Amino acid sequence: MGSIDLTREGDIAVVTINNPGKRNAMTDDMWRQMPAVMGEIDGDASILATVLTGAAGAFCAGADISGLDELHHTERPSNAENAIAASPKPVIAAIEGSCFGGGVQMAVACDLRVAGASATFSTPPARLGIVYPVSATQRMLHIMGVAATKEMLYTAVRYDAQRALAVGLLNRVVDDGSALETALEMARGMGELSQLTIHASKEIVDGLTRRDLSAETAIAWVGRANDGPDLAEGIAAFQERRAPRFTWRPE
Incomplete structure (x- = not known):
């Protein structure tokens, strides 16, 4: 079947x-x-x-x-x-x-x-x-x-x-x-990469492709990045020359 x-x-x-x-x-x-x-x-x-x-x-x-x-x-x-x-x-x-x-x-x-x-x-x-x-x-x-x-x-x-x-x-x-x-x-x-970046990228790329991406959506993702753990971890890992340990997950 x-x-x-x-x-x-x-x-x-x-x-x-x-x-x-x-x-x-x-x-x-x-x-x-x-x-x-x-x-x-x-x-x-x-x-x-x-x-x-x-x-x-x-x-x-x-x-x-x-x-x-x-x-x-x-x-x-x-x-x-x-x-x-x-x-x-x-x-x-x-x-x-x-x-x-x-x-x-x-x-x-x-x-x-x-x-x-x-x-x-x-x-x-x-x-x-x-x-x-x-x-x-x-x-x-x-x-x-x-x-x-x-x-x-x-x-x-x-x-x-x-x-x-x-x-x-x-x-x-x-x-x-x-x-x-x-x-x-x-x-x-x-x-192993930032799930925040990946989720944001998917929503933004798909929105741009459909031509219906709102400025509010993009701004909201930037805000989540600024307030979330992955940006600080990515910068710290780069400065310390180690692999990042990203922890952000969607709600």
């Missing part, structure tokens, strides 16, 4: 798209599960970052075609996408194998994307006569620009990992089978 599985690697949440018999295609129930899983992560202060991956050597082949007609008339895929994007914590996609349609929709909702060298990417709605979600299209535009977004949507072309890296869809390409561990290493590195 497929599931969205949540496990932990220390203070990192690992969310696994698990429907390997269909290359992790998303069923209706899996789309329903994703917001609940992301809500659980967002509500757990001990989790600092999330890695989104797929089971058995594939990321996600899109929506399960057997339920495509029903899904085309619902908001569940967009709800799942938005739940990933709205997490205040960094989310890294670890991609192996196929990343098609709804897989791309979830991948572009993540903050960073790492892929194995043989990964492939495609948005095939033009082969099905459906309209790709506006929210995902907007994210593709922000990440890849107009030319690559139009090429993927107009032609249903498949990008290999190097082409996806060249157009900005990916942050890194790594050896096949190592995307998950690379993403976990990135998340662990983030865990």
Whole structure:
């Protein structure tokens, strides 16, 4: 039936798209599960970052075609996408194998994307006569620009990992089978840095991208930094030539 599985690697949440018999295609129930899983992560202060991956050597082949007609008339895929994007914590996609349609929709909702060298990417709605979600299209535009977004949507072309890296869809390409561990290493590195800076940066970057960042939001983060423990610790660690020990956590 497929599931969205949540496990932990220390203070990192690992969310696994698990429907390997269909290359992790998303069923209706899996789309329903994703917001609940992301809500659980967002509500757990001990989790600092999330890695989104797929089971058995594939990321996600899109929506399960057997339920495509029903899904085309619902908001569940967009709800799942938005739940990933709205997490205040960094989310890294670890991609192996196929990343098609709804897989791309979830991948572009993540903050960073790492892929194995043989990964492939495609948005095939033009082969099905459906309209790709506006929210995902907007994210593709922000990440890849107009030319690559139009090429993927107009032609249903498949990008290999190097082409996806060249157009900005990916942050890194790594050896096949190592995307998950690379993403976990990135998340662990983030865990050693100032969580205040990371949370502020995510809200500010996303707000600037959407063009709805308010001056009050930016000023509030500067105030939290000035009043919080991480700024003093960062300065002290720099002066003492040691690794900082940041302690700020969101309320």
